[in-house]
Amino acid sequence: MHPAPSVIFFSVFSGLGFGLLFWLGLGWPSPTGVVAFVFFAIAYLLAVGGLIASTFHLGRPERALKAFTQWKTSWLSREAICAVAALLLMAIYGAGAVFLDENWRVIGVLGGVLSLGTVFTTSMIYTQLKTIPRWHSPLTPLNFLSLSIAGGALLAGQVTWALWLIVIAGGVQLATWIIGDRRFTASGTTLATATQLGQIGSVRAFEPPHTGTNYLLREFVYVIGRKHAFKLRVIALLLMTILPVILLLIPFSHVAGGLAVLAHVAGVLTARWLFFAQAEHVVGLYYGKR
Structure with a gap:
């Protein structure tokens, strides 16, 4: 798949943001006043x-609202x-913490669960695609969720949790690469x-379908060298x-x-670029690219 920057930024930064909201909703930490404002602003x-x-990757961004109907x-x-x-729920919870010095735990927990639910639904957009065997695996949502929770813990200052969760997320990422390499075959x-x-x-x-490029080749047939991919995985x-x-x-x-935060984000961006760049779509068979 073509690794579009807009989709990479979306999946990485929204995952980190909702991961932080998850920890704030659980009350780890439970800031109030100005400190709470800073956490929620981030x-x-x-x-x-x-x-x-x-939305920058949508063909017709003006139709984005129709997504809510399906x-x-x-x-x-x-x-x-x-x-x-x-x-919306986390906005209510955050308003209580910032302006009233109150932590409405029930609202926070519900908002935190929905935050993780958002990350899960994002991952399922890719997991459901049978035409991309590397993505069509339970490891895809596990990868998205583990990175979101680990990154959120890091941003929330939960050092002990972050240590363990970052190691777990790294293990899930490694398994995703190793098993994913065999999925197409x-x-x-x-x-x-x-x-x-x-x-x-x-x-x-017998011959290529045509001599020029087209939409399918640009979007679904992206080839990256094995040595280059291995170096990026290590990085x-x-x-x-x-x-x-x-x-x-x-x-x-x-x-x-x-x-630590900057290094982690840079690593996740690199891994997510590979997530898209190494996604072999079966349409590549038609063009002799697989």
Whole structure:
């Protein structure tokens, strides 16, 4: 798949924002006044900013509101509804903390659960696609959720939780890569099965369908070299897991904490770029790209 920057930014930063809202909703931490305003401002900038970034990848952004009408069949619609519900509930909870020095725990917990629900629905947009075997796996929602919760813990200053959750998220990411590399072959989809001609002999493409490019090639057929991908995986794992853990294990300081956040975000951005760049769509078989 073509790794569009808007979708990468959306999935990474909205995940971090909703992850932070999850921890705030649980009451870890439970700030009030100005401190609460800062925490909620960061969470909303990330969550809402990520959602806005996603609209840049829409063919007709002016029709975005129609996404709310297809909740029975569309994970995109469920994501939109879940996001609005989470943001509204957390706005009420945040207003109580900022202006009234109150932590309405029931509202916070409900908002936190809906925040994670939003991340889950986002992941299911990709998980449901059988045409991309690498994504069509339970590891996809597990990957999105683990990174959201771990990143949220880091932003919320929950150092002990962040240490363990970042390690777990790194393990899930590693498993996602290792198992994902075998998904396309394991799916059994080949040019023979795609054309239903396998029963009469070996099937191969005689000539390319056309000499120029088209929408399908631009969006669904993106090829990245194995050595390049391996280097990026190492960089992603170092930044999103190993370096933040080291920084969190040394005596705490705001500088070390800030560097841990920056390293983690950079690593997640790299991993998410690979998530899209290495997604082999079966349409590539038609063009001899798989």
